[in-house]
Amino acid sequence: MLTRAYGLARSLVTYHGIPGRQRRMRAFYAAFLGPGDLAFDIGAHAGNRVRAWRRLGARVVAVEPQPDFVRMLRLFFGRDGGVTVVPAAVGARPGTARLGISRATPTVSSLSAQWRATVAGDAGFARVRWDDAVPVPVTTLDELVAAHGVPAFCKIDVEGFEAEVLAGLSRPLPALSFEYLPAAHDAALAALARVEALGRHVYRYSPVETMRWEPTPGGRWLEAAELVEVLDRRRPLGRSGDVYARPALDRPA
Template identity: 70%
Template sequence: MVIYHGQPGRHRRLVRFYGQFLGPDDVAFDIGAHVGSRVRAWRALGARVVAVEPQPDCLRVLRLFFGRDPKVTILPVAIGAKRGTAQLALSTATPTVSTLSTEWIDTVSADRSFAKVRWDRRVEVPVSTLDDLVEEHGEPAFCKIDVEGFEAEVLAGLSRPVRALSFEYLPMAHDAGLAVLGQVESLGDYEYNYSPVETMRWARTAWMSAAELVSLFAEIRPTGRSGDVYARLRAS
């Protein structure tokens, strides 16, 4: 809570950064809202936020902070390729890495930075799709996807391009990142940029093609440092 809500400078950086994508009354989807640091920043920009979070502990925080805000919709679900239910693997000590992907757990567990992480319990959660969210809440101006290895499943439930989106890239899960990039490419004519490890700064001054982004991944991969890929539709 101190990391995500107790640092005024960090909050101001988030507001400035996301002001590139969101303005008053824009719709924003936060897929994997955690404890709501993005929700708070997006509301400061005047956006209407759909906060999606299946973790029970995080949901309590979201409801405490935003439950009375009429422009925040909190959904206690996961997002996937189709409606149904799924098993969420929870990490009590490090809830930011709770995930629906057992394959992702197997991949990152081999990396020393995850050596002490334990997924110690599981809960069954309902699953909806991005198409369902668009149908109910309207097309988002921005969609953040941070779901620890389940990004491909999330995007499989989206049948149309959205104006802008982001997804996490982990060098130790490089192949999965390439697969997600391919899915974004299949949705529309996007250009890309990259922000390393919550810095809210661009890795490149100019936006890139998918091929240029893959070249950037080749530079980033040896460092082991994660970050977020941002995609926006090219101006027609």
């Protein structure tokens, strides 16, 4: 019980207690979302992005499989008609799956046993233990689109399950993001391949929770092969971040 309470408190402090983070987040996501837009938060966790996106005027579908964080999201946003909380995971097909939960560090709970085995050998995960598992319902991005509409932006942060989430999407979205973790480099490349399978996209990278872009020549968006070069350079640094994607234009900006 103490471990569980510690994990919940740690997530609250990390995602809601850092001064200035919400302001930076709103400024960053204003490039993707505005009043009346729809956003999907896949892996909503403690709801910090939900909070920022609502301040931008966007409607939010917050998808979260961990029961403790579903309760937290409903506590924070249950009376907000602009937020829909979906208590589920997202994957390649609907059904059920077992979610591996780390009670002390719930932000790294994951459906992917392969990802957990991969990162367990990384120094940054030396103290992480996945000490519980619960069955959770699984939906797909296609089902979410059918139920709620096409989002202007979709954030995917599901600890190594990103490729499976994207496998449940059959059309490109106006913009999306997925997590990059150097210890699970191949998982990010698999997610990138899923995005490209939907059509040619362009990309930018933002280092871990900085809400700033990694510099590119002229501030332009990159082709997939150029993004891979960026990730290859970031890999030895051992710090995570987020890849942002949007369908390619004839002349990417």
